[in-house]
Amino acid sequence: MKKFIAIYYAPREKLDEWMNASKAEQEAGMDGWKTWGDTHKKAIVDMGAPLGRNKRVMGSGVTDMRNEACGYTIVEADTHAAAAKIFADNPHVKEKTAWVDVLEIMPMENM
Numbered sequence: 189m190k191k192f193i194a195i196y197y198a199p200r201e202k203l204d205e206w207m208n209a210s211k212a213e214q215e216a217g218m219d220g221w222k223t224w225g226d227t228h229k230k231a232i233v234d235m236g237a238p239l240g241r242n243k244r245v246m247g248s249g250v251t252d253m254r255n256e257a258c259g260y261t262i263v264e265a266d267t268h269a270a271a272a273k274i275f276a277d278n279p280h281v282k283e284k285t286a287w288v289d290v291l292e293i294m295p296m297e298n299m
Contacts, residue, residue, distance in 0.1 A: 189264040189265065190264065190265060190266065190267070190268075190271070190292055190293075191233060191262060191263070191264055191292070191293040192262070192263050192264075192268065192271035192290050192291060192292050192293060193260055193261070193262050193290075193291050193293055194236075194260060194261045194262075194263065194271075194274075194278075194288050194290045194291075195257055195259075195260050195288065195289045195291070196257070196258050196260065196261075196280045196286070196288050197256045197257055197258060197286065197287050197288070197289065198256060198258055198280075198283065198285060198286040198287075199256060199285050199286075200254060200256060202283065202285055203256070203258055206258075217279065220279035221279050224277060224279055227277070228263070228274050231263045231264055231265060231271075231274055232262070232263055233262040233263060233264055234261065235261055236259055236260040236261040236262065237259060237260070238258060238259045239257050239258055239259050239260065241253075241254060242254070242255060242257070259280070268290070271290050275288045275290060
């Protein structure tokens with residue numbers, strides 16, 4: 189089995205909206221995540237977590253940045269297509285402006 193990391197993204201405005209949601213709205217949103225996690229638990233290696241603000245490190249220094257990345261999950265699947273299919277029913281993509289990038293985690297021996 190290969191490992192894949194899914195990075196969740198949403199426009200900054202949507203991230204602000206989610207951060208300002210009421211406790212009841214946050215709990216209702218988590219119900220969908222629990223259902224999705226239970227459905228795909230055999231493939232999930234690390235359910236992941238939300239991501240906070242980031243710092244960009246470059247040769248010229250460190251800068252506070254704000255991007256659209258907002259979380260991650262690591263899964264196992266036989267193929268890249270199979271890994272992507274796991275996220276077709278993910279609650280995150282039900283938001284029309286949100287998306288998930290699924291990237292293969294390459295074994296070091298392939299480098």
